[in-house]
Every structure is written in structure tokens, then in C-alpha cells.
Amino acid sequence: MSKKSLYNHAVKKMIDYVDDKQTDMAESTMSVPCSAYTDPDGWQQEMDLIFKNRPIFVALSQELPNTGDYKTLQFLDKPLLITRTADGSARVMLNVCPHRAMQVATEEYGTRSRFTCQYHGWSFRNDGDLLAVADKEKFGEVDKSCHGLTQLPTYERGGLIFTVLNGDTEVDFEEHLGGMIEDIEDIGFDKWHFCGKRTIYGANWKIAYDGYLEGYHFAIAHPETVNPRTYSNIMHFENYGPHILLGFPQRTIHTLKDVDPEKYWKYENKGYDFIRTLFPNVSIFVAPEITQIAQIIPGPTPGENTTHLYFIHHTAPETDQEKQTLEDMIEWLRNVVDTEDYFMGLRIQKGIESGAHSHVMFGRNERGNQFFHKWVDYCLANDPSLPKPTL
Structure with missing residues (x-):
């Protein structure tokens, strides 16, 4: 099914759900053990x-729009350095000096053609190659070709930059991202304006992600913010x-009843919204604001989890008022x-940790959550012969 046909189908289903007071539903309810949110080994x-x-x-392309731009990011136990090199490509590396393991970049964002370790002064190009060993005559012989910053696989498409933290793992980015990266690429994030970032802290990563997967x-929970705009408990997956x-x-979705059903795909944010999720941990909400x-x-x-909220807009603000409007929207979201x-x-985390119940439940209406947890279980089984979960 083409993207346009898929959108048209999804919108038609949403109109029907509203008319019939129904929603997209799984075949049955599903239980997940509470230990899935608490067990350290799991x-x-x-x-x-x-x-x-x-x-x-790991980054938006527009966080690094120019040659020499860089970003640092702590992801689990991996300190990352993401750079824009002279040929325009992005690089993802471990932000660790090969000498004594000091981080070579300490600012969150910046622009540099080279990085100099603040501990002993070893210097590196922004593609990770070792340039110079400080006072090399006293240090001894060092093979520069194999003492650069550790490189990780890098994939940039649709305005998003990806890596694999275990750099030795063979991964097919195209296969993993599939049609979703094509969908995102069509939006054109790579040409949008990066407005800023906010960081918040929450519960277990799956508890946080569960909240993005249902209405x-x-x-x-959102009586004065989301609910006035969007129907509660009506979704399509x-x-x-x-x-x-x-x-x-x-x-306002009823206004689309006067639109040619073959053109529903043109009306995102004008009667319906899409959330696009990238397994395992990204949620994208495109809105006109x-x-x-x-x-x-x-x-x-x-x-625990740390969540970074990145904000982009299809055009850069031209006036102070436009800039303030974007800032206000960032703070609101x-x-x-x-x-x-x-x-x-x-609060859910505390409830789960109390031992009051052995499982949490997902209803037939929480179809996206069920699908997500089935994929988590599939990955943990680590058996490629098993069938992949489907909606």
C-alpha cells in the first residue's frame, strides 16, 4: 500500500470510529508482569x-547544520560525540581519548575543526583521526592510524542521525527503519529549523513510552490541554x-466529510494528527505550531529515564515575536x-514497585502498547527464527 493510500485508509477509519464511537482494537486484553518495569537483570x-x-x-541533522558543528550525548554507558565533517557527512564516535580515556569534548554543542584532550593535550580532527600526541618525543611511538576516536556506524536520512552503540554489530539500517524513514524523509526535517531542546526525567523507559502509544x-490526564483538541480513546494504528x-x-475531523477521500492524506493537522514512533524509544509529533x-x-x-525533547519548525523565526511564539509553544509542550x-x-512506577499486583494490563483499545511489548519480548528472545510481531 502506498503512503497516500495508507493515510487515506487511516483517516477513513478514524472518521468511522468517531461516528460509531469505536476505536481500533486488538483481539484481546494483554498482561505484562510488573517485573518487566523493575527487574535489574531484565x-x-x-x-x-x-x-x-x-x-x-542520536541527533537531528539540524543540530549540526554546518561543517565543524558537534554535539555530545551520554547514552547509557556510552559518551557520544556526533560531528559534521568537511565533506558534509555526519560521524558518531565514542567521546573517549585513546590515551587515558578522558572525554575530548566537554560542551554539549559547539563548532570545532579539531578537539584537544584537556588532560594531556592529544588532539584529534573532527572526523576522529589522531592529529598529534603532546610532547611525543618523551611519550614514545604511537601509531596514529589506530589511535583515533572509536568510530560507530552512522546513518543519516530524513533529517535524523542514527548509530549502533555496540559498534561491532552488523545492522541493516534500511531494513530496520523500513517504510517509516521514508515517511519521515517526505516531511523534510533536514531542511527545518532547530528551535531548541528540553530535558525531563521520568520512570522506567517502557512506562514513559507507553504514554506515547495511546489516547x-x-x-x-489532559482535560485542559490535549482533550479539547483531540478525541480521547479513539485511535488508529x-x-x-x-x-x-x-x-x-x-x-474537527467531521470537516473532512466534504473532502475527496482520495485526498485525505493532504490534511494532517487539519482534522487528524499522527504520532510516528521509532522503536524502541522515539516519538515524533508533527504539528503546525x-x-x-x-x-x-x-x-x-x-x-528511571532521561527524556530529551527536541523541537523543530519548518521555518526559522524572522522576528522577536515569532521567536517568542515558538518558545512559548516549546514550554507548553x-x-x-x-x-x-x-x-x-x-506514580505508576511507585505503584508497580509496591507489589500490589503481579501484572499490569493493556486493554483491547491499547493496541499500540500491546504491539510494542510484543516487540520487546521478541527482541529479548534473541531468536531470529521466531515470527516478528504484527498488528
Whole structure:
């Protein structure tokens, strides 16, 4: 099915759901053991088999728009350095000097053609090659060709940069990202304006991610923010491999009844919205006011996560008023996620840790959550012969 046909189908289903007071549903309910959110051994397996062995998003292209731009990011136990090299390509490396393991870049963002270790002065090009050993006559012989910064696989497409934390793992980025990266590429994030970033903290990474995958909670958890715009508990789910295209009908979706059903695909944000998720930890909400990309980083313990919220807009602000409008929207979205969703998530974590119940439940209406947890289980089984989960 083409992208346009898929969108048209999803919108038609959302209109029907609103008319019939129904939603997209799984065949049955599903239970997940509470230990899936608390067990340290299980959490470590998730880190090793999911986060370190599969492509993960690490940066927006527009965070590094120019030659020499760089970004640092701590992801699990990996200090990352992402750079824009002279040929325009992105590089992802471990931000660790091969001499005594000092980080060579200490600022979150900057622009440099070379990095000099602040401990002993070894210097590196921004592609990671070792340039010079300080006072090399006294240090001794060093083969520069094999003492650069450790390189990780790098894939940039659609305005997003990905890597694999376990650099020795063979990964097919195209196969993993599938049709979802083509969908995102069509939006054109690589030409958009990077507005800024906010960082918030929450519960177990799956508790946080669960909140992005359903609208069952809108009426109760977001009565004055999300619910006035979007129907609660009415959703439609499509998937590209493990990634989800999640449709939410707006309360104005009835206006599309006068539109040619073959042109529904043109009306995103004008009657309906999509959330695009990238397994295992990214949620993208494209809106005309501003676009939010949420990146959930697990840890440092099973009951914690750090979430970076990145904000981009299809045009750069030209006036102070336009800039302030974007800043206000960033703060509004940040507050919705932090004080409503993540506030709830931290309470959920405490409830799970109390031992009150052995399992949590996902309803038939929480189809996206069920699909996500089936993919987590599939990855943890680490058996390619098993069938991949489907919606």
C-alpha cells in the first residue's frame, strides 16, 4: 500500500470510529508482569539486546547544520560525540581519548575543526583521526592510524542521525527503519529549523513510552490541554516493522466529510494528527505550531529515564515575536509531557514497585502498547527464527 493510500485508509477509519464511537482494537486484553518495569537483570538484557544492538536515534541533522558543528550525548554507558565533517557527512564516535580515556569534548554543542584532550593535550580532527600526541618525543611511538576516536556506524536520512552503540554489530539500517524513514524523509526535517531542546526525567523507559502509544488517558490526564483538541480513546494504528504510525482524530475531523477521500492524506493537522514512533524509544509529533521529537534514554536504574525533547519548525523565526511564539509553544509542550504524563509515570512506577499486583494490563483499545511489548519480548528472545510481531 502506498503512503497516500495508507493515510487515506487511516483517516477513513478514524472518521468511522468517531461516528460509531469505536476505536481500533486488538483481539484481546494483554498482561505484562510488573517485573518487566523493575527487574535489574531484565533491564540489562533490554539494554544489551535492544538499545545496544539496534539502530538508535542520536541527533537531528539540524543540530549540526554546518561543517565543524558537534554535539555530545551520554547514552547509557556510552559518551557520544556526533560531528559534521568537511565533506558534509555526519560521524558518531565514542567521546573517549585513546590515551587515558578522558572525554575530548566537554560542551554539549559547539563548532570545532579539531578537539584537544584537556588532560594531556592529544588532539584529534573532527572526523576522529589522531592529529598529534603532546610532547611525543618523551611519550614514545604511537601509531596514529589506530589511535583515533572509536568510530560507530552512522546513518543519516530524513533529517535524523542514527548509530549502533555496540559498534561491532552488523545492522541493516534500511531494513530496520523500513517504510517509516521514508515517511519521515517526505516531511523534510533536514531542511527545518532547530528551535531548541528540553530535558525531563521520568520512570522506567517502557512506562514513559507507553504514554506515547495511546489516547485512552487524554480525557482524565489532559482535560485542559490535549482533550479539547483531540478525541480521547479513539485511535488508529498502522506499523512499519516495529515502528508505529498512530492516528488521533481531532474534534474537527467531521470537516473532512466534504473532502475527496482520495485526498485525505493532504490534511494532517487539519482534522487528524499522527504520532510516528521509532522503536524502541522515539516519538515524533508533527504539528503546525511546532514539532516535538521525544528521545527516551533508559537509566541509570530500571526505574528511571532521561527524556530529551527536541523541537523543530519548518521555518526559522524572522522576528522577536515569532521567536517568542515558538518558545512559548516549546514550554507548553514540555510542561504537558512533564507535569501531566511523566508525573503520572513516576506514580505508576511507585505503584508497580509496591507489589500490589503481579501484572499490569493493556486493554483491547491499547493496541499500540500491546504491539510494542510484543516487540520487546521478541527482541529479548534473541531468536531470529521466531515470527516478528504484527498488528
